[in-house]
Amino acid sequence: WSVMGSSSPAGYIYPSLWLQDHYEKGITDLANAVQSDSYASAFARLASGQVDVLVTYADARRDYAERWNTEFNREGSIWEETGVIGVTAPIYNDTVSVSKSAPNMDADMIAALQEAFINIGNTPEGKEVIAIYSHNGYQKAQSSDYDNERAAQQLIQELTAN
Incomplete structure (x- = not known):
């Protein structure tokens, strides 16, 4: 698994919550999670076979579609060679x-x-x-629209306390 730093909403926090909700596990429970320094390096690792899974924001494949073939030297399109295995709750970046x-x-x-x-x-x-x-x-918006953000903030507090 390629993940971002523990403060990244799309690259760590929300995927960790998704894992908790679906499998009662977090990213810290994964035996083979590696931190990438950028989404570009995460896609490069995926393209080269260094990782099998990456966690990223919703439209990342669109952003890396051209580089998938040119820079990462893949023959098939990013759409043919990758798939979505899970979708987190919405991430509200701006309010x-x-x-x-x-x-x-x-x-x-x-x-x-x-x-x-x-x-x-x-x-x-x-x-x-x-x-x-x-x-x-x-x-x-309603207050309940931000329940997932409250859970994310709780996870951040737990991660920084350890």
Whole structure:
């Protein structure tokens, strides 16, 4: 298994949670897990047969499709030679958040901010502005949407305590 550093959401934390949920094991339980210094080196290891599995972000194969053949010298396409064996819970990289303790942050202000950001993402001009962040738009979130992130944060605390 090729994994990233223990602080990487897609390359370690969420895959470890996935293993816990499906097999009651973590990455630290794997006998043959090796840390790669980048996704490029992880794909190079996969292409050369040094590893059989790599954990990565959802669209990584698209990002490395050309290099799979040119740099990593594979004959088949990355799509023909690799497959997905598991998908983690969504990883929320970006949020628009407010402080619950701010004196002016009441339900009306929160609703107004939510509506404003959603409206920005619904216009061509707004989409152009938020494209710098690779955002396509915004939607309202519930606290429960972040349960997996809470589990990830708990895992990080456990990893740093050891």
